[in-house]
Amino acid sequence: MQQADIGLIGLGVMGANLALNIAENGYRVAVFNRTAAKTREFYEEAGSLKEQIIPCETLEELAKNIRAPRPIILMVKAGEAVDEQVAALKPFLAREDIIIDAGNANFHDTVRRLAELGPNDPTFVGMGVSGGEEGARHGPSIMVGGTPESYARIEPVLTAISAKYQGQSCSALLGPDGAGHFVKTIHNGIEYADMQMIAEVYGVLRDGLGLEPAAIGKIFEKWNAGPLNSYLVEITAKVLLAVDRKTGKPAVDVILDSAGQKGTGRWAAIEAQMLGIPATGIEAAVAARSISSLVSQRGEASKAYSGLETAKLSDDSTAFVDALEQGLLAGKIAAYAQGFDVMAGASKEHGWNVPLATTARIWRAGCIIRSQFLDQIADAFEGSEGKNLLLAPAFVERMKSTSQSLRKVVAEAALAGLPVPALAAALSYFDSFRQARGTANLIQAQRDFFGAHGFKRIGEEGDFHGPWSEPA
Template sequence: MEKAEIGLIGLGVMGSNLALNIAENGHPIAVFNRTTSRTGTFFEAAGDLRKMIVPCTTLAELADAIKPPRPVIIMVQAGQPVDEQIAALREVLSAGDIIIDAGNANFRDTIRRFSELDGSGLTFIGMGVSGGEEGARHGPSIMVGGTEDSYKRVEKILIDISAKFEGEPCAAWLGTGGAGHFVKTIHNGIEYADMQMIAEIYGVLRDGLGMKPKEIGAVFAEWNKGRLNSYLIEITATVLAADDLDTGKPIVEMILDRAGQKGTGKWSVIEAQTLGVSATAIEAAVSARILSSLKDERLAAEKAYGTGGVSKFSGNRDKVLHDLELALFAGKIAAYAQGFAVMDAASKQFGWNLPMPTIAKIWRAGCIIRSQFLGTLADAFEKSGALANLLMAPAFIEMMKEAHPSLRRIVAQAAEAGLPTPALSSALAYFDSYRQGRGTSNLIQAQRDYFGAHGFERIDAPGAHHGPWAGGG
């Protein structure tokens, strides 16, 4: 076989599937795994695609198997393992070769790695890949950060393996440095909020309306035919309809209510706060996962306090279901508005010039948050140009005017019923705060001036001013 066009290190679930995707799309690939037995197992299981795969037992063999300039994808655990792999590759690669970190890296680590490779002759790409196992195998959404020239050298491969939305590839160069990994981080933050709000609606349907999993699944399946059409709504309907093979009970009822996380949601919250951008729905979703991990404490608290007087939702069921659909839609809009606001701030901070319409477009297929909604979002950015906030796009103003009263009713009823809706409540508070021209922080400024002489601005005169209190601190 001719030499490979690209190499890949790390044959875990994502790496293996990405390698098969590359091979299936006609690009010869050399592969390496630290545990060499896994390389052999992967190669034997590749079937007809083996003719496109070069299994390698050493990094030197990997480098020799690829046509220069050599692009090599790293698919290993984020953090120190990536640094160790880069150090090892520096021993076998040559000037002009490209190291591509396609894991869930912290974008600040990506920026550091660019700096550390500066002057080495090697090129680096930080690449966000979304879509999970299925996406990696059949077409993920790909978010690339690095020099535009380095992207162009691997563009054909990335375009070929990416998901397609109505023929358009869901892969793009987004900016220099850590841009790709930052966008992937915010994608995951939005994903956290989306999933949490869906879970909160599920809780209302289960505990507020007394519905069984299959009934709830049917509701989500119906919603998936309309404005909420998305991958997450689709799989929610599917999992709620599934039965446990061991007990015959709905599988969702056999799953412990303790959610895990791998760090990207937390990173998105940290960066939002560092950039001074309010992302309360995302923050609430991350906090909800943290609270979910405290299973023993929650059981003890329930014993001490009871369930808080949980009661059923009142009113016409069809009306409540309609409100729940619109409430979820309004919460989704708020979460996306926050995520894109964070990306806008980072774009300015790091000089990336992130293309917001393009980001929305490459999320329309392949990734976990893919949805019909993203087409509307892309159109909004293209029509409105630079938006301070998605909530100010004309199309979204109209949608929120229709949906926010339902969000308000659901949050209020949930509070009355004792049902937690942290992300939906945060989304509502964010919306109400954002549209309030005269807020209440004037009192906070007065307090700060009183105890710390921090000063404040007046509504009738420029400059810094102090109040009529003396020595209040």
């Protein structure tokens, strides 16, 4: 029997779809699942793709059925399950073989796993995959961290199965060890901020203007035909226009307002904090999800603070709806600017040399945060990888034309008691970033007063202390 080009372990929803994607693109794939019955079921349901699939019931059988050097994708739950799978698989692999973790792993774990492998062990690749079930089946965005040699072995398969944007593959090697998983983490952080800002605008339209879901869906549908064109705005319109079969009500109205999270958003916020790089939109989005989980406490608070009910917005004009569109665009730009800044900082910290322009390009199709302005982001980073996106001429002009709308939306929402934490964070970030002289001089004075930490004087070298102990 002809050997497989690649192996895959874990036939859950993502793993099964990725395996079918590989097979459909002309590559033979050997598959294994801890439960052998699931492997057999997957194979039997593969239809015309069965001839491209080799079902295996042991890890030894899996390894024997893959052409050397053997790349094997792990699509298992992040954490201990990956470590267990690596340990179980390693005895059947050789030095040049490649273990590829395609889950949502913490990049620190990816770095550790690679370091733990000895000189005669297989190598380890951390591969971020974005696009959900549909992307896995028909073309995801793929972010790889590993050696050039290991990437060269798997590149043909990844190029074939990835999403395509105007004929270009949305797959790339972004750096060594944990670079791929880090970029995926920040992708998810931006995704958190983007989704939260969209939800906040939905809240303003629902609670501030009193619009029904279908009417709001039509607004998002219209916006998706303009500068806000993106996957998340597109699906928001579809979600808001959907009807629940059981009740006949708008589907969104029967869903409990408690958002789940699997950890990648928190990781993004934590890494930004550790690097000392502001990512306030991501942090606000993570906090908002945490607050959403406090369902019973929020119910109690609603009763405790009765009488402070949300007032209807004073402005319910078409002009205000247009301001919401422009304000959301400004907020999204700020979130992307923060995310790319964190990636640039991590790249410098870890010596990864992550190509930011390439990152933007492989996000143009397949991934959850694909949007119209990623081409402009890619162009902005060509030749100026270390600059904040808000300093790129194209985005300076965009923010000049949209920031006042964001200001109006945040101000009106605050006066009406409507929570817009991510939009407000984006506005504060923008205002702070463009302020030539801020207020940290007072903070430095305070720090020196109580802790003798010292401060810099304007236009002078060295550290100084203030006259705090001298008599007035």
